Amino acid sequence: MDNQHHNHVTELDNDNDIALNKPSASRFLFLLSFFGFFIFAWSGCYNLYEHKFQKNDNITVPDNTLYEPKYK
Numbered sequence: 001m002d003n004q005h006h007n008h009v010t011e012l013d014n015d016n017d018i019a020l021n022k023p024s025a026s027r028f029l030f031l032l033s034f035f036g037f038f039i040f041a042w043s044g045c046y047n048l049y050e051h052k053f054q055k056n057d058n059i060t061v062p063d064n065t066l067y068e069p070k071y072k
Helices: 022-050
Strands: none
16 A cells, blocks of 8 residues: 655745845845935934034133133
């Protein structure tokens, strides 16, 4: 008696699989890197805007450190 079972598994190609569809994979990786860089740059600019230098006019400067120093 023959006890061998021949199971043939047929793999169907999925068009949505990124490993099989090279143009789709390159487009996806390009868009991922582009928007990743864009969000990184935008968040850096926003962080610089939020922590910008605040001008303070109430600073007392010692007389000996002026452009024309005044000594006692």
